[in-house]
Each structure stands twice: as C-alpha cells, then as structure tokens.
Amino acid sequence: MKLRTALGTMMLTAGLFAGTSVCAQPDEARYQSYDFDRLMKSFDVSLRSDIPGIVESTIYNIVEYKSFFPTRQYGRIEEALDRVARNSTDSTIAYKARLAALYLSYGSPLSDTAVFTPFDHEGAFKLVSQQLERKFLISSAGR
Numbered sequence: 001m002k003l004r005t006a007l008g009t010m011m012l013t014a015g016l017f018a019g020t021s022v023c024a025q026p027d028e029a030r031y032q033s034y035d036f037d038r039l040m041k042s043f044d045v046s047l048r049s050d051i052p053g054i055v056e057s058t059i060y061n062i063v064e065y066k067s068f069f070p071t072r073q074y075g076r077i078e079e080a081l082d083r084v085a086r087n088s089t090d091s092t093i094a095y096k097a098r099l100a101a102l103y104l105s106y107g108s109p110l111s112d113t114a115v116f117t118p119f120d121h122e123g124a125f126k127l128v129s130q131q132l133e134r135k136f137l138i139s140s141a142g143r
Contacts, residue, residue, distance in 0.1 A: 039065070040077055047080045047097075052090055059084075059096045060121045063103055063128055067110045074104040096125055103128045106135060 046058035062077055081101035088094040107128060115123035 036069075036072060040074075043077055044080050047077075047084050052093060055084060055088075056093055056096060056121070059093070059100045060124060063100050063124055064116045066100075066104055066107065067116070067124075070107075070109050078104045099125060099128055099132070102132055107131055 043058055043062055046054055049055050049058075059081065062074075062081070066072075066074065078101050081097045081104070084097040085094045085101065088097065108131070110124065110127050110131065115127050117123070
C-alpha cells in the first residue's frame with residue numbers, strides 16, 4: 001500500500017511539474033519536442049492510475065494533444081480510453097473517457113485553443129462535445 005501511495009504521489013508531482021512548465025510555453029510548442037510513442041505509453045500508464053485526478057488530467061492532455069496533432073495514430077490510446085470508460089466507477093471520468101475516445105476517432109482540431117488552460121478543463125471538454133454533436137447531428141440529418 002505504501003508503494004502504491006508513493007508511486008501515486010510521485011506521478012502526481014511529476015504531472016503537476018510538467019503541467020506548470022508546459023503552461024509557460026506557446027500552444028503547439030508544448031508537445032513539439034516529445035517522443036510520440038513514449039508519450040502514448042505515459043498516457044496509457046496514467047490512465048491505469050487509481051488516483052481519479054491523474055486519470056482525468058490524462059484524458060484532458062490526450063484531448064489537447066489530439067487537437068494540436070490531429071494526424072497522429074491514436075489507436076492504442078482509444079482502446080485505453082474505452083477501457084477507462086467501461087471500468088470507471090466515477091461517472092464523470094467514464095463520460096470524459098468516452099468523449100475523448102470519440103474525439104480521437106472522429107474529431108478535428110478545436111477552433112479555440114485558448115480553452116487549453118490548466119485551471120479550466122471543462123471548457124475543452126465542452127468544445128469537444130459541441131464539435132462531435134454538430135458532426136453527428138449534421139451527418140444523421142443528411143440521411
């Protein structure tokens with residue numbers, strides 16, 4: 001139990017440190033220098049965390065990354081998000097994971113990248129939801 005707590009605390013600290021240093025950089029430069037495969041593995045590990053804040057922040061970071069790099073292949077992370085959505089006992093996390101998985105499959109870059117702030121994750125999820133809603137309603141109305 002102590003190891004799990006120590007590991008969780010270490011991951012949270014690393015996440016907070018990375019988040020504060022990332023916020024000081026211009027939008028696209030935030031992730032420009034990251035190794036994509038390594039970042040995806042890190043996202044996958046963070047999505048398996050027992051700490052809800054780490055999981056929720058990771059989902060937000062995935063949405064942000066997809067918005068800046070829409071042409072990358074996110075198959076492995078989509079599967080991890082589906083797993084989180086199915087297995088999470090927290091309805092908010094399950095919803096955001098499902099929304100993010102749909103965004104990875106069907107979404108396009110968000111028009112307002114100013115929503116990516118460390119203090120208001122909800123704005124980004126709201127934009128994703130609106131984008132997907134418009135996309136699905138327009139495509140179903142044309143049938």
